[in-house]
Amino acid sequence: MKAVAVASDGKPEVIEVAEPGPPGPGEVVVAVELAGICGTDLHVLRGDFGAAPPGTILGHEFVGCIVAVGSGVTRLLAGDRVVNSDYTACGHCRWCRRAGHWHCDERRFFGTGELFGPAQAGAQAERVLVPNAETTLSLLDPRCPPEAAILLSDNLATAWSAVERARLEPGEVVAVIGGGPVGLLSAHCALAVGAGSVVVVEPNPARRSVAASQGAVATDPDNARATVDGLTGGDGADVVIEAVGLIATLDSAVDLVRRGGRVASVGVPSAGTWTVPVAKAFSDELTLSFVVGNPISTNDRLQRMVIGGALDPTFVIDGRTTLAEAPTAYEAAMAQRHLKVVLEVGR
Amino acid sequence: MKAVAVASDGKPEVIEVAEPGPPGPGEVVVAVELAGICGTDLHVLRGDFGAAPPGTILGHEFVGCIVAVGSGVTRLLAGDRVVNSDYTACGHCRWCRRAGHWHCDERRFFGTGELFGPAQAGAQAERVLVPNAETTLSLLDPRCPPEAAILLSDNLATAWSAVERARLEPGEVVAVIGGGPVGLLSAHCALAVGAGSVVVVEPNPARRSVAASQGAVATDPDNARATVDGLTGGDGADVVIEAVGLIATLDSAVDLVRRGGRVASVGVPSAGTWTVPVAKAFSDELTLSFVVGNPISTNDRLQRMVIGGALDPTFVIDGRTTLAEAPTAYEAAMAQRHLKVVLEVGR
């Protein structure tokens, strides 16, 4: 089959590899229809958190159709249309039950080498093998369009988790730092649940335009504080969602939040440590949450919100191409010429 | 001054009466700019819950400007623009602190005779006296339009309280029974906080059109169950908001809600007792909440939501007229030719 893999020069290439399977106990094989390119794929290729070995099949976002089912899988059938979670989980251990599926001891993250646990071949391929499939995959409601569903596997689920962990209440003013797909979708989710005003802080004017078109107030970083002050009489934002992952943006989040406010950081951090102004954190009674997100537990709710019209996340998709053209799409993504590209694998 | 009062034949008439004042301790006098006509006014005139004595000045919704301030009032000044709560509260007793301002022992409801406690002259007048003013009145943010603010005194606050008491979660399917102002605003609030789909059940086709224009699915009562079933695969609504107050609509609410679902009844009940199908309530684990609502505690949040654009409740206002024309407006309201009429008192 065809797949997008890391080449020996660290760039993405389309290769021919053996199809995965047959599925073992608890596993299924999915014929991929749509696969997303995510900022995390770019991190992997750049080796930001350590390099993935050549031959690693990329991609952790997919919508597809089950073609083979392993033993012990009773709730999924061949022919079912599904969307994945970007990481696998057993669904039954104490971590899955209490702390969220991300903390599962059996977690594997698709297509990222050993960045987040044991390696698991990615989904930018014609077929993908899925361990712990009953938990890792969600059935796709026929009323939920596939191009919305592909965002449930990571970007929209992550954005939603950030809003949820920030305990946003209707009427509150939110600042989102970062206008990539997760930042823009965080703003979209915040507006969908009744945020008062949402400010998106982003240096790229094209991305600011997208934010503005969705009903957010878009501003570049130099004007962030002034914009938030203007909306809040100088008080600061009730909630700040940091969706970049730099130390500078974490600092900015603490600068933008009001006394008693909440910061949720959802960007994969670029460094191991961050110097918190703890005296200010104490006297302002801040809450700082670090969020990976949970595509498994949020899938039901987010599908219903898409179906009912409360969410339409497809606005972040600004490129669609074939699997064969993936390397060109990656180049455009690296240069921020695209916000989000989806590969139409079967095309 | 001019005021709209109950005539000896039980109909509304415009009369000339002495201005209220001077304000006593804790009281202020407000020069009314806008006053709303509410379904509760119609109940009062029809004597549905007991008749108000002739001479009762009607109206419990107003936006205006403070013109006189009694002793002990330090947080309100002459010249402040304010919106009221339809009932007064002291803000400090154990009931205000724990159970909500509605339960305050000093509660007085404007313009309804002794229906909900001791009589308090209404606001369809050039001036209105406000007891416990620091709690009963909220300052109006200059960014919040008066025609939105007038709905904060009762209808929107009541609708919001219903959604809140029903513990609506994003993505849930809501059925609202009744397409009057409170029902329509309940649907509006539910959509504003991310409801999956909202069905409005209403026999009047004109009101159904308003519901549909706001993004709800509108249906007449005969098709309510089929509509909800169609959206939920036959499961029933997660939440039902009953906004009529008839025994038949309470029964319908229990019929439309899913197993484990929640019914919030926000209509002033037309009868003293209701026969609950308790075996079904138990086996379906229902929650039934009865809601009056709280314009005082919700005012901050709702003003912010209006300012940020999450809510725009003005769509329910389909008539504006002068105080002098109030009797004609009442006639139209009685005949359901208007959804909501606002009196421009100063005009």
Place this chain on the structure above:
Amino acid sequence: MKAVAVASDGKPEVIEVAEPGPPGPGEVVVAVELAGICGTDLHVLRGDFGAAPPGTILGHEFVGCIVAVGSGVTRLLAGDRVVNSDYTACGHCRWCRRAGHWHCDERRFFGTGELFGPAQAGAQAERVLVPNAETTLSLLDPRCPPEAAILLSDNLATAWSAVERARLEPGEVVAVIGGGPVGLLSAHCALAVGAGSVVVVEPNPARRSVAASQGAVATDPDNARATVDGLTGGDGADVVIEAVGLIATLDSAVDLVRRGGRVASVGVPSAGTWTVPVAKAFSDELTLSFVVGNPISTNDRLQRMVIGGALDPTFVIDGRTTLAEAPTAYEAAMAQRHLKVVLEVGR
């Protein structure tokens, strides 16, 4: 094997029947160690909600050891010590995910004939077959004593669910109507999470003594209102848990609750309908919840609370006997000479 079954005269008798098994897909067979006698068993024998056919094996509470495992069961092994939920559930359908396991379409209630769904042989027997075992059974932590665990299958879980559904907050005054096992355990749970004062209303003096020994204020029904008034300055209880199931006790619950308070009814209702004083429910803004409870979702938490010492539910067990002596134990339970009898099946 030996089992306690409904005799042709409607009384309990010990019979010899074939052992269940072998287990089918998703099923296991458990060797019972402890089996509880519950008030629901008495309802079944008295035919309060319809008679169970002769030969029905009684009992829905057990602790035991898995002796045989059907296909597709991967998370339970022969030799595992487990406690059950009184009803089975698939764990995966939309009802299990959203509304609670009680609402599962595959629900079967052990040992009650067809009272709550399709018949499922009970657990007052040497062996019991468990469908949907991975969801229906919970592994028993070795630190949790079996005599506490047996209460997790129904009584304590039900009591906990009542407290949870009533949204009890620390410091609140609670009235529990009914001093049977579920009522007493509701009081115990309320005290364990910081209730201010807990009143148990119960006519039987022996049961009142048990309540008092656990730190509750015990009172007979005639003095209930005066006792609650004394503790609350006449305001009424913040929360009332109705744990009897009679119309008279539902009425009493509404009488004892304060304005803005919450009533949770956890007693299986004795009648099909209940006349709610809806005008009072509205003006007092009451919340009425009907609760069956969920031994599956609460098991983790309750085991941890028992292990840590926050809960010790064993005080309700005042009789232990053998399976052979079960008929005598039933007689004592019918006469309220026992609060709760546990059968030591293996003895």
Place this chain on the structure above:
Amino acid sequence: MKAVAVASDGKPEVIEVAEPGPPGPGEVVVAVELAGICGTDLHVLRGDFGAAPPGTILGHEFVGCIVAVGSGVTRLLAGDRVVNSDYTACGHCRWCRRAGHWHCDERRFFGTGELFGPAQAGAQAERVLVPNAETTLSLLDPRCPPEAAILLSDNLATAWSAVERARLEPGEVVAVIGGGPVGLLSAHCALAVGAGSVVVVEPNPARRSVAASQGAVATDPDNARATVDGLTGGDGADVVIEAVGLIATLDSAVDLVRRGGRVASVGVPSAGTWTVPVAKAFSDELTLSFVVGNPISTNDRLQRMVIGGALDPTFVIDGRTTLAEAPTAYEAAMAQRHLKVVLEVGR
């Protein structure tokens, strides 16, 4: 009158000063009955966060009786018995309403110089002046003993706020770092609301004994991780409350908490910055909350819990003396020979 003030050598001394008063608008004067010595007083004397000027009257915890009432105060009367909040608040500004009274622009902290805002004379004196008295003071229920009430002004309220901000759920394992009054009371609060197990980490064996006597598992810092591991199978604590304020104890908190867990820091921080291991915070999805606490908003609830018996905070008081003996008591407190000393001012 007599008062305990900072001497020119930085030590506490008993001085004779003019009585405060008469009270201005919104103010009252209280005749102090009990005044507490708190760890914050020791910080002030040691100049840990900057020195208080000589002559500063110490003390921010008191129970007493109102003797004079300023204009505009309508809800407090001479003769009322009250307990204070350690800081004042207006109760009406946007900060009081949304972010908590601590953030009030009019905040003054009693007896700490200008450490936390404008200076306000302290309460270790025969009389104390209280600005914004209607919000800053709470009426004392006659059923709440004064020696419990004195802890509502700071220590117990702070501990409660930590537990609340940590969003502790029943059954969870809590580690409290620090066995001073706030740490011990945090453990007490956690147990009162159903924590599974509570570990108190404290080097002082006498304080560990107090912790153990209250039902906590007491351990010295060297064995903290092993103790928590033993109780959680190596998972870590669900919640860690850091009640010391050192960088080392913040680090320890992050070490002891489980994946997906919550850290609440309630110790006044000893340094301006703290280096957070942000990669771990992200991959473990931690929540870090910084807590000052709110004696105003928690007073109602905590009084009810004391009255009902859910809380008895008096176990931390191990010294009672007169105002005249205050300097000796301070010396003992500095040397950790006392946990908490209360001054009987009227004695």
